[in-house]
Amino acid sequence: xxxxxxxxxxxxxxxxxxxxxxxxxxxxxxxxxxxxxxxxxxxxxxxxxxxxxxxxxxxxxxxxxxxxxxxxxxxxxxxxxxxxxxxxxxxxxxxxxxxxxxxxxxxxxxxxxxxxxxxxxxxxxxxxxxxxxxxxxxxxxxxxxxxxxxxxxxxxxxxxxxxxxxxxxxxxxxxxxxxxxxxxxxxxxxxxxxxxxxxxxxxxxxxxxxxxxxxxxxxxxxxxxxxxxxxxxxxxxxxxxxxxxxxxxxxxxxxxxxxxxxxxxxxxxxxxxxxxxxxxxxxxxxxxxxxxxxxxxxxxxxxxxxxxxxxxxxxxxxxxxxxxxxxxxxxxxxxxxxxxxxxxxxxxxxxxxxxxxxxxxxxxxxxxxxxxxxxxxxxxxxxxxxxxxxxxxxxxxxxxxxxxxxxxxxxxxxxxxxxxxxxxxxxxxxxxxxxxxxxxxxxxxxxxxxxxxxxxxxxxxxxxxxxxxxxxxxxxxxxxxxxxxxxxxxxxxxxxxxxxxxxxxxxxxxxxxxxxxxxxxxxxxxxxxxxxxxxxxxxxx
RNA sequence: GGCCUGUUGGUGAAGCGGUUAACACAUUGCCCUCUCAAGGCAACAUUCAUGGGUUCGAAUCCCAUACAGGUCACCA
Numbered sequence: 001x002x003x004x005x006x007x008x009x010x011x012x013x014x015x016x017x018x019x020x021x022x023x024x025x026x027x028x029x030x031x032x033x034x035x036x037x038x039x040x041x042x043x044x045x046x047x048x049x050x051x052x053x054x055x056x057x058x059x060x061x062x063x064x065x066x067x068x069x070x071x072x073x074x075x076x077x078x079x080x081x082x083x084x085x086x087x088x089x090x091x092x093x094x095x096x097x098x099x100x101x102x103x104x105x106x107x108x109x110x111x112x113x114x115x116x117x118x119x120x121x122x123x124x125x126x127x128x129x130x131x132x133x134x135x136x137x138x139x140x141x142x143x144x145x146x147x148x149x150x151x152x153x154x155x156x157x158x159x160x161x162x163x164x165x166x167x168x169x170x171x172x173x174x175x176x177x178x179x180x181x182x183x184x185x186x187x188x189x190x191x192x193x194x195x196x197x198x199x200x201x202x203x204x205x206x207x208x209x210x211x212x213x214x215x216x217x218x219x220x221x222x223x224x225x226x227x228x229x230x231x232x233x234x235x236x237x238x239x240x241x242x243x244x245x246x247x248x249x250x251x252x253x254x255x256x257x258x259x260x261x262x263x264x265x266x267x268x269x270x271x272x273x274x275x276x277x278x279x280x281x282x283x284x285x286x287x288x289x290x291x292x293x294x295x296x297x298x299x300x301x302x303x304x305x306x307x308x309x310x311x312x313x314x315x316x317x318x319x320x321x322x323x324x325x326x327x328x329x330x331x332x333x334x335x336x337x338x339x340x341x342x343x344x345x346x347x348x349x350x351x352x353x354x355x356x357x358x359x360x361x362x363x364x365x366x367x368x369x370x371x372x373x374x375x376x377x378x379x380x381x382x383x384x385x386x387x388x389x390x391x392x393x394x395x396x397x398x399x400x401x402x403x404x405x406x407x408x409x410x411x412x413x414x415x416x417x418x419x420x421x422x423x424x425x426x427x428x429x430x431x432x433x434x435x436x437x438x439x440x441x442x443x444x445x446x447x448x449x450x451x452x453x454x455x456x457x458x459x460x461x462x463x464x465x466x467x468x469x470x471x472x473x474x475x476x477x478x479x480x481x482x483x484x485x486x487x488x489x490x491x492x493x494x495x496x497x498x499x500x501x502x503x504x505x506x507x508x509x510x511x512x513x514x515x516x517x518x519x520x521x522x523x524x525x526x527x528x529x530x531x532x533x534x535x536x537x538x539x540x541x
Numbered sequence: 542g543g544c545c546u547g548u549u550g551g552u553g554a555a556g557c558g559g560u561u562a563a564c565a566c567a568u569u570g571c572c573c574u575c576u577c578a579a580g581g582c583a584a585c586a587u588u589c590a591u592g593g594g595u596u597c598g599a600a601u602c603c604c605a606u607a608c609a610g611g612u613c614a615c616c617a
Binding site for chain 1: 542543544545546547548552553554555563564565566567574575576577578579580609610611612613614615616617
């Protein structure tokens with residue numbers, strides 16, 4: 001039996017050989033210095049903020065260098081898979097304005113972009129390793145492996161399948177293997193490691209710099225018993241065939257670099273550049289940890305949609321985490337598209353940043369202060385249609401009123417920044433559409449005094465011609481009722497007055513809106529109109 | 542436990558042998574002011590995890606230690 005025949009027996013379903021695929025997928029022709037980047041998310045139905053973080057880096061580096069970015073779905077673990085997982089990922093990256101050039105559904109010259117559809121490719125490469133005696137079939141069961149691990153732990157030795165622990169299986173003859181296979185024993189394919197733990201290998205990581213490791217000496221599984229490879233084998237094969245120039249991935253992969261380097265070497269492929277990003281962290285009980293899908297709602301991209309945080313703001317926040325000089329650039333270039341910013345590996349931090357909700361909120365508020373009232377209205381409405389139907393129908397039937405309200409203090413160079421997420425909109429503007437149910441009185445709480453102020457206001461001092469006229473009337477009323485119309489005078493001698501114009505305005509404000517914190521009162525009165533204001537005040541009286 | 546990474550204020554960070562240790566968020570105070578939001582001004586690290594060393598000079602270079610994180614699967 002030749003080694004070719006032997007390999008074919010081990011891969012009975014493998015249609016093509018390695019050379020076929022190397023010929024099929026041509027090398028990319030790109031300008032000097034162009035990056036080919038990718039993201040490799042697993043379709044679990046849950047789009048992780050980290051995926052978005054990798055995406056913004058991958059797409060930006062590719063587009064600014066005249067390169068290519070693509071999405072490759074890494075679904076080699078069917079246990080975790082979920083229906084529509086890849087659609088969710090593709091939708092998220094497109095929603096967040098991270099345009100990949102190739103991927104599933106999008107297409108491209110290196111299709112398929114889904115690992116489960118590339119099984120024949122991986123097998124062809126694994127078969128090549130069998131032929132060249134750099135891999136071997138392994139029949140060890142999970143139970144045996146667990147026993148071995150215990151034994152190693154007891155002996156306080158390095159844990160894993162390597163060296164003498166793997167010697168028995170490495171030594172099987174082709175005939176022995178054939179017999180086991182014919183008996184129906186299931187097997188994996190393992191790398192026959194040539195490495196020595198005493199030797200060093202290193203990478204020049206684009207973010208972390210030069211890192212040295214002991215060589216890999218583990219006989220890792222490269223094809224699982226179901227014929228599908230684990231990540232460790234799919235990664236070198238795919239990134240080679242698909243022409244990736246730099247692998248951007250989370251630092252949790254750092255420790256498997258020696259394994260990947262050895263696989264590249266066994267395959268006779270030039271290893272590619274790595275850029276290991278530090279992971280976004282969360283603090284809990286004074287301890288930092290990687291942001292967790294299970295514990296932290298903000299790990300799920302859907303959270304931002306649900307809260308109504310603008311996608312633009314999320315992207316800006318991710319950019320500030322990705323490149324330390326982005327924030328200054330962003331502040332210095334208002335109104336300029338973030339596409340203009342030049343991203344570099346040098347400005348990526350080697351340490352993990354704590355997720356800062358406050359900062360995100362600030363970015364969101366600032367961003368929303370720059371959009372037009374109409375735009376903001378549409379954004380809030382679209383959000384409400386999904387998450388707050390009753391509010392959506394109110395907005396729908398009060399379009400003009402809502403827009404007028406949102407337009408208050410929105411102009412000039414100091415626009416109002418009171419809404420950071422669409423989910424806050426209901427509370428900040430509901431009083432425009434119906435009479436308040438609760439009244440947040442401040443300094444003046446006496447019912448008779450409140451009634452007197454509101455009644456006098458409506459009877460004698462109502463004015464909605466313009467802001468100055470309106471305020472003059474309020475001041476006149478203060479003089480009549482014994483309140484200070486001039487704040488400076490009041491501050492000097494507060495004891496001479498019952499209160500100030502501020503207190504009186506507050507009564508009017510709360511009387512109409514229920515809230516003590518609103519945008520400019522005159523504008524609100526003007527939008528509501530005399531009839532509505534009168535109705536509300538009479539109801540109160 | 543082995544291997545790897547990281548450590549500058551509450552947070553994100555700039556810094557690359559000589560700086561008053563940028564900037565931004567948050568916080569506090571003042572100003573503006575009919576409230577709120579915004580805006581303006583100011584305060585907030587004598588010290589860069591700790592201890593040694595090199596140097597005229599160290600956050601920056603070297604060595605130890607501590608702490609934190611990651612990883613050691615037929616998961617990614």
